[in-house]
Amino acid sequence: MESDGKIAIENVWPELECGKFSAKAVIGDIFTVNADIFTHGTDLISADLKFRAEGSEIWESVPMEPGDNDAWTGSFEVSVTGSYEYTIEAWVDRFATQARNIASWIRGGESIDADLKVAISMMKDMALRCGKKDSAFIGKKISLISRSDPADVPELLSDPALLSIVRKYQEKKDLTTFSPILKIRSDRRKAGFSSWYELFPRSQGNKPGVSGTFGDCEKKLDYISSMGFDVLYLTPIHPIGVSERRGKNGARKAMPGDPGSPWAIGSSLGGHDAVNPELGTMDDFIHLINAAKKKGLEIALDLAFQCSPDHPYVKDHPEWFYHRPDGTIRYAENPPKKYYDIYPLNFDSPEREELWKELKRVILFWIQKGIKIFRVDNPHTKPLDFWKWIIDEIKRDHDDVIFLAEAFTRPKLMYELSKIGFSMSYTYFTWRNFDFEIREYFTELSSPELKSHFRPMLFTNTPDILPPILQNGGRPAFIMRSVLAATLSPLWGIYSGFEICENEAVPGTEEYMNSEKYEIKNRDLDAPGNIRDVITKLNAVRRSEKALQSVGNIQFHQSDNPNIIFYTRRSNDGKEVVMVAVNLNPYEIHSATVRVPLSLIGINGMEPYKVRDLLTGDLYVWHGEYNYVRLIPGERPAHILKVER
């Protein structure tokens, strides 16, 4: 006659794969838990959301509130990094039930004598369990009730001061605790809100064909931070392989002077824990880290766990690689493609334990140098259990470390990497151009499941991706795509050159012509037509508007022109809202009537209201649900609107 508890606590959310994975939050988030909670019969129940930070033995409690159809909700603010546990407790609230019954008897004209006796005896029980002050309060209340007209009893029984004593000291009948205990991984704010700038350090010099240095990077810090970015992501800084080095535009053979791909990591000069001497010394790198920090920029490093044929691991640990039947090491291949300049690591070799530990050492090495953000190259080609292990290992001692997954792969695998621990992930954003595609994709990313763990990083471009819209749409397309990236997610980034609208591709591909992956670039960042001002403004608006700083709170609204998309973003606490209208067509002026979600922005439909465009400062007077927007590519392709109170 054992029982699981008399109260059903079900459909708890967030609860990823039955608690196998943690939900995610950042410091300051209001974390909300929903559940269906009910029991048989008509007794009233109460429920608490219980939570505790990792390592704490004491649970904190907040009352959950019932909504429609037995659905309950509770929230608390996430205040430390690391992790939280949470669960739900529910019990039959005998006192509230008794009070409700007494009120019903009175309304029905029946005697309440018997039921009032029970209520008073409950109060006497509680008086025995609580402190002196509360006990005295109960005593007074009982004598007051005993002297009162029955009609006044219900109000006396529902005195909030009494109910708060009841909540503490009432014997919790049929107390039921949800299991399993669920978890949250809580990160510092940058994991959920940051603006990234990507560059190749070797391109930061000014002599054609000569590698720039960490010192040259320092000279760019003002430029980057003045645009409002707060993360500076460097492509790999390690020595580059020499044998099988690829040439310009990815040619099979390098010409003399070709610098090679920074992702072909490792040479006689060192591997994943070395810096390419052409960029400078380790001390120079640490100097860059600190100089960047002073400008409000945090350096992110690239983690590409693969080796050039010249990597020290190849000689020292051939057992960490794949071998052909003839004993030679297999280079990377994805039939029918072959990548001769890269050896993949075999994460499942019999000696994997040593390999995994070595890679952990590499990460800790860079953490020790001051790096806390890693952009992980192609994690979807390495085993899921490896990532789970290494992220758990690192975060156990360094809960401020952030991992960005560069996982351009099938959606479920992309999401899985997030579930097992990656802090954020690249997305399909660059390939979502039409209104229906954007609506569909970002509605999916805002679903209860995905918003609970998946943080979408929207890069407008990458060294591998120059999307057709940018190749063809000119400067207006660059502006339009930057507005989308900066307002569809709290995480966005650009890859250097975007701001000067570089758009020449290898025809028929998304590869940059003369890709920086294989050669040193010297850019004129002051070139006319650059969109630095737009980017600076976007980052400023992102910083000033809480509504643009949290994940998943996006909603699309009606627009009568498919060229214009209209959506709102909400702050995590639901209190702040901005509305965004974007002309998705970089070639034509478009206008639309958009439908404003009045209740969401706190406007009643009868009065005109003012909306301020945060990009231009212009003020518009709107009225009712349906309002008109006219958006001009290149000039004013979007509104980011906020109600002016």
Place this chain on the structure above:
Amino acid sequence: MESDGKIAIENVWPELECGKFSAKAVIGDIFTVNADIFTHGTDLISADLKFRAEGSEIWESVPMEPGDNDAWTGSFEVSVTGSYEYTIEAWVDRFATQARNIASWIRGGESIDADLKVAISMMKDMALRCGKKDSAFIGKKISLISRSDPADVPELLSDPALLSIVRKYQEKKDLTTFSPILKIRSDRRKAGFSSWYELFPRSQGNKPGVSGTFGDCEKKLDYISSMGFDVLYLTPIHPIGVSERRGKNGARKAMPGDPGSPWAIGSSLGGHDAVNPELGTMDDFIHLINAAKKKGLEIALDLAFQCSPDHPYVKDHPEWFYHRPDGTIRYAENPPKKYYDIYPLNFDSPEREELWKELKRVILFWIQKGIKIFRVDNPHTKPLDFWKWIIDEIKRDHDDVIFLAEAFTRPKLMYELSKIGFSMSYTYFTWRNFDFEIREYFTELSSPELKSHFRPMLFTNTPDILPPILQNGGRPAFIMRSVLAATLSPLWGIYSGFEICENEAVPGTEEYMNSEKYEIKNRDLDAPGNIRDVITKLNAVRRSEKALQSVGNIQFHQSDNPNIIFYTRRSNDGKEVVMVAVNLNPYEIHSATVRVPLSLIGINGMEPYKVRDLLTGDLYVWHGEYNYVRLIPGERPAHILKVER
């Protein structure tokens, strides 16, 4: 460096509350399991659905098939009652991956030598593990491949005979098993497909005011079975309390001769394991059970776990009841209503263990008399853990017992009773009249979650519910509602009197005027205007059409007139479909253009096709998606259509 398995197996369905509850099936069902299954990289994977009947140590396996977006599916036929366990195994199919790569290299014009060597070495490995015959087959295959032109190799490697050996004997790389093991409760077919007739045994005589007997019930068996019903549900047959007995129309005091409510169970003549002597003896009752069986009717008993003040339990076990502060026993109350003729049992009293065991004894007592179907009165007012316990206890030794929950309560509590073990449940059907209400409700009941466990019993009426549509709509409403009930679920029933269109209510309520709950009724079942023929036809169609015999496979389709609802039902194996069009308006002839789901019924849009009305036998020639129906209340208010091949 422990790992959970390298392959993600997620979003498994059915999986009710993380495996806490069993899904349900009946013998003969094709039980289908879905899951997302994927791993890192590009290796191909294979997956098996594994299952075993309770008590078996050996797992059976069926291959799962991949669909879009990493979603896999597998099915097996449920062939025994009791329960099943199921889980999923997935592994990297190294051989298939190797074969795919070889094909890619060939298409890319590359050498396959190295990869073919690996494939052949895999085959040699398998040859060592398999039997002589398979080993010889592999040997021949290897020598054939070695002699072949590379272009022919991919076809040789994808020979189904070879692949079936591979599936058995290949070493399963990264083998991952889903946990927890999930469960199915499998019932006999009647739990999922039956047609019920409810009557008051005492009303089956023919002398006004004199109780009918079990013998009188026997005389009605032909009448009931000739209409095609297969379950005969009797209201409680136990002695009825005398003190506090209620009078006609539920009057607080009974007049001399009033028989009382059969749900006020227990008197000095006995309790839940006794029969009311006015109905006959226990032997008479057993005789009725057997006589019914001969007519294809199974008797269902009412289980109402509550007592009249005269029930033997009251004297023998006062501790099983609730007590007021003055020591008297509390009658049933739902403030501000009081039910003086009923004492509720206290399922949570300190002596609950004895009470629970006694109630289990009661059920076993009736099982021993030959009863295997119980309609449970108001289970939602008793603790969930009590029901879980008693149903598990009973079904452990009697897996053919069926429990119907009469739980007219909030939806989540109603569904919970199904999850914890009730075989089927009453629903809100009687209160769903308009097309949008019916669509919405039955779409909900057909959701993946609910169809996996919730079996909806659609009674057109009950002794407590004479819905307004029947009070006001006359004979056409009775016909229309019976078509809906008989075709919206495989489980339906009527309460005696429905077939003669009894429709007089206590004004402003859904209570029958002169309710049979409080007095003996003598009906003229041959009264003109009865709809016995319609019911007979409906039950015949239900028996002949597999599409009407399974739960949840319902889909609604477009109709351009809200008075006409149009839906399809599918057999559990998906092979058979019927289309149903019903005029929901009992007062007016209506016509509509309905949109036929051509692919569902296996028709290509170009050719005319014939549909047969199973109610009338009429044949219609339809063409394309949009077709016309005209439905006449009372005469031909509905079509049940099947494509004639």
